[in-house]
Amino acid sequence: MERRDTDGSMGTAMNRRRFLGATAVSIGSLTVAGCMGSSGEDPFDDYGPQAAAVESSAVSWDDLGDLEGELTIYSARSQDQIQPLFDALEERYDDFEIRDDYDDEDDQLVSLLEEGENSPADLYYTQSSGELARVKAEGLARELPEDVIGAVDDNYRDSDGQWTGASGRVRAIQYNTDEFDAEELPDDIFEYAEDERFQDIISTRPNSGTFRSFIIAMIEAEGEEATRDWVSSMVDDQNATLYNSGSQQAEAVANGEQQVALGNQYYAGRIVGNDPDAPIDVTFTNNDPGCLFNVSGVAILDGENKKPNLAAEFTRHVIAAEGQEFFVDTNGEYPVIDGVDYVGELPTLEEINPLEFDLNQLSDLEPANDLLREEGMM
Known part of the structure; x- marks a missing residue:
């Protein structure tokens, strides 16, 4: 099992009308009674x-x-x-x-x-x-x-x-398009820990809150024993590479260093948004913790x-x-209000079947931390 402790970040490309307009010019704003004074108090x-x-x-x-x-x-x-x-x-x-x-x-x-x-x-x-x-x-x-x-x-x-x-973001399967087609990849998260095709070529990022939330969702949906078996198989059987940076994890897929990665969809979306020809895409599992919306x-x-x-x-x-x-x-994230549409290169939420899950159930991540430490993923 290889661990990548890199923390690099990738540049951003802001290209939308209103955000650019807001940053490029100084726009007169409304005068409102009771604004913050020099004392720094909050008078409202x-x-x-x-x-x-x-x-x-x-x-x-x-x-x-x-x-x-x-x-x-x-x-x-x-x-x-x-x-x-x-x-x-x-x-x-x-x-x-x-x-x-x-x-x-x-x-x-x-x-x-x-x-x-x-x-x-x-x-x-x-x-x-x-x-x-x-x-x-x-x-x-x-x-x-x-x-x-x-x-x-x-x-x-x-x-x-x-x-x-x-x-918003959805857990996704990032893959190198020179190595795989979407149709070749499973829509069941458990197969990624069992299928020998993914041995030595798959990665994940256990230090992220969204990964540990995914583990909690798996415990709730599938039980602790099944979750522990999944983590153990990823570590011992698949020899998964562990990253500390979601950006670099996705970049490794795009440059062919890795072929498959379990991570949030938006990291791949940012790469494709900057370079539409980059050999990276995402697919999703179906109604299981592998496509948890967070x-x-x-x-x-x-x-x-x-x-x-x-x-x-x-x-x-x-x-x-x-x-x-x-x-x-x-x-490359999803909006949380109806009045703004997702217009990126990846599927919309309507095209995905994420697991229905009460996000308040993720308040205690310690069971995930304990399990990951015990199975050697942290």
């Missing part, structure tokens, strides 16, 4: 929108209220996947600053749990719903504004409204010294049209 009385409410039909940043003040965000998303959006918002709003703290999801979650309500963070932005569900379970999240809850599809947010997805998303944190209204308005910008188009165009 409630989560109500400063201007227009966000809707599932996708309002524009032009319609939303100003972002003013300083917002502290703990981010467990890769910096290259989210920093361009942060930069665009800071460029648009002269009096807005994001104090970002990047770390992997385990360390960020530990920090939040240790700091509790005294955490300096106003908002938690992470790559998997599991961490959001854990923050909710620990009582650290506030209920989101009603318009945000109403705008995001029920399947993409917490049923109690304490966190929301910002963009979300990257946000929770507004609870505590006396927080800025919930600024965090709420920031969240509206994330799920407004320009924010959603950023995720589609730059990251």
